[in-house]
Amino acid sequence: MKKETKQQRVVRALLAAGSSEVASTSSKYRQFTRLSGTRFYFVGKMGALRVGSCVSKSVSLEHALPILLDRWAPVNVETAVRS
Numbered sequence: 001m002k003k004e005t006k007q008q009r010v011v012r013a014l015l016a017a018g019s020s021e022v023a024s025t026s027s028k029y030r031q032f033t034r035l036s037g038t039r040f041y042f043v044g045k046m047g048a049l050r051v052g053s054c055v056s057k058s059v060s061l062e063h064a065l066p067i068l069l070d071r072w073a074p075v076n077v078e079t080a081v082r083s
Contacts, residue, residue, distance in 0.1 A: 004075075006047025010065070013073035014041055026055050 004012075007030075014032045015021075019041060024031035029042040029050070042050040042058055049065050052058030061068075 007043060007045060009069055009073045009075075010043050010047050010049055013068050013071075014043070016072040017068070029055055 011021075011030065011032075019032040019034050022031050022033050022040075024042075026042070029044055032041040032043065033039070038053070039051055040053065040058075041061075042048075042052075042055055044050070047065075049061045049068070050058035051061050
């Protein structure tokens with residue numbers, strides 16, 4: 001089985017946390033939003049996570065990424081569900 005990429009884990013975590021993907025104007029980032037709709041989350045091709053009103057004004061959430069991944073997208077989903 002192929003190992004899940006960092007980008008796939010970040011996307012899975014955002015979707016599990018209640019975000020939805022929207023059409024992005026950038027070719028470098030996938031864009032997600034929550035129901036409030038004022039802030040956007042941007043996921044880069046290598047798994048970078050940014051938040052802001054647009055890509056050019058966004059800030060990195062790299063410091064919060066391990067917490068997000070551990071809570072919403074653990075590496076072994078089967079083990080996490082059984083615990």
